[in-house]
Amino acid sequence: MIKIVVLLFLVLATCYGFNLDKITQQSDGCNFFPNDTRDSAHSFDIGGKGAQITLVSAEFMDLSGKKIYPIQLAKPFVVKIVALNTGPKITSPLLYINLLDYRNNWLMNTCMWTLEQQFSVQNLDACAGFVNCPINQGQQFTLEYKFNFSKKLDALSIDIGSANSIEFFLHNDARQNAMMIENQVKFVYNP
8 A cells, every 4th residue: 555655656746747856855956045144134125115114224132232143042032123114104003023934845846935833923012112102204213022932942843944034014003014024034043
């Protein structure tokens, strides 16, 4: 029976052109650290032209305020984003945060960003300690968020061998994406 299943898999893989090397050697043909994230963080707007809030800077720090890179998952860290509101005043922003891994999808034979299912922040009142509200038009503001995965490491499926991403979304009063910022980073367990 096992021989039949293996034979069937090999026939299907051949017929559909799956690259079997990708199954066992995920790093082949894939840059696992896009945008030089092996050596430094890469932060940018993903909201495109016309986004209400634009990125000025992003920093990754330990709890004492010292800049860090790569980011050690076993220790708490802070992401500090400085941004500019070019649109109307925002009085009650909501914060959303996603974690992603840059992984090889062998079925599609390509590398892609994959959502970390065990971590998600949704509908968080951004005025409750993350930004000073309201955020006026033309105002530069700071958003700080503290991450602490030290007690959740076993539950997370973050791939340390590839680039990771922390996405921040801030919704305006109309509940539309006003800010969409991606931070491509490298996580490690030990510095």
